[in-house]
Amino acid sequence: MNSIISKEKAAAMEKEAKELMKKAKGLTAPSLLELRFKPDWEGASPMLDKAALLFKQLGNIDKALEAYERAAHAQERLGSQWHAAKHYEVIADLSRQQNRPKDTAKYYKIAGDYYMECGKPTAAGEVLARGARVLEDVDPEEAERLYYDSLDVYESSEREAYAVDAFRAAIAFLLRRERWADAVEVLMRFGAISDKVGATNTQNKSYLGAVVTWLWAGDAEAAWSTFQDAMAVDSFANSNEAFAADALFEAYRSKNEEAISSLVKSKAIFKQLDHQVARLATRLPSPASKVRRMGRKLRHLMAEPEEEEYDGEEGGGFDGGEGGDGRDRGEDGLL
Structure with missing residues (x-):
């Protein structure tokens, strides 16, 4: 929990967040009493957004993850892939804080997919490369996959001019891994x-x-x-x-x-x-x-x-270095 927030303030924030989650859940369920025959995602979405932010500010990562996932789902149902992608970016970062590299990679990939769906390939390439960078040390295999996904996005969408940083980061990463x-x-x-x-x-x-x-x-x-x-x-x-x-x-x-x-x-x-x-x-x-x-x-x-007809050194078929004494044979064997 953030040490700047007093206990009273934290308790009030947690209470508000839980109430918002409860209200949002109610809005997404049909209710004959309220004459609601289909989920009200438009009404629930801002409640879920606020609840997620409150839980994040409190440092309650598990609850924040739950709220952000529901908020992302609400944005999906509203057809707002851009906002869904932004939520999945936050989920990916929270997963990283929880030391869950597989989930981190998964949610960065989902964020990239939603950016592609809403016609933002540059944002997709950037988020995939960002995910790769944060995973380089903790899960190199997932980092490598995300780097390649990022490069593929830039190339397939003809956004090569924006790909420079991703290419350089991927090359450096692969060289470090030999x-x-x-x-x-x-x-x-x-x-x-x-x-x-x-x-x-x-x-x-x-x-x-x-x-x-x-x-x-x-x-x-x-x-x-x-x-x-x-x-x-x-x-x-x-x-x-x-x-x-x-x-x-x-x-x-x-x-x-x-x-x-x-x-x-x-x-x-x-x-x-x-x-x-x-x-x-x-x-x-x-x-x-x-x-x-x-x-x-x-x-x-x-x-x-003409050089191939004559191997350039006297002394036959073995390379014995400058002196032609055959000393290199023990290291390298036959030509």
Whole structure:
């Protein structure tokens, strides 16, 4: 209970709230005595709204939840999906306060659905992303579902211009969870929607971020494939981000960890990526990745036809590093 409210005031508020709930219940039930043959939702709705607010102010979350759910139902019956959505947002937040993540996710999703029903997709996308953010630490799986629902709403309703914050939050969340493939997929989607709204700088940073993510994950082939896909976009192919990515591949192809580290530290463009992506970029190469193996893979993928006829090093079919002594075989095995 709010410590500012005196006991007498609290008792009066609780009494009023209970009376309002009782009156509202009566109005929603048919009564021959009062010649009411169908529920009076219009009369009951403001009573339920006030009762819900009073219970919330008193800190009686269980009663507040009950009142808000009935208030939301009343708004649904009145055909006011907007007000129903607002009530479900409050219910979601109260569920969060009660440490009920599944209910929190459920009610944020319901709120989003009602915003969609009343033709407010931007509000739907925002509420779904907000729900995802509050659930990131307590229920990551539900948070991920809500993020994807939010992105889908923005894209399907062609509200891409309003989706920037949701995309960035989703990407950061997936990277923190080390969901590399999913993060790259969302980065590429972010690049595509940025192209639609003319945000070329954001698009180019998204594609460079996708390359960085795969390299951090140690998947040189996926990084190169992603880069080739991005190079099909003219605005990226001629960008500083594309040149930075190309230089990064060359550094990896050299199999020299120091060269990779020096490159990312020398180019400000890597620090200008969105925060979570920039954190990976400026720490390349990843301690967990096998740089020598990645370098060999990239040498093959990046080779011109005449280079493929000759593997670029003397000494046969094994890569023995700069000295050709075969020391890398124990780490990585066959080419």
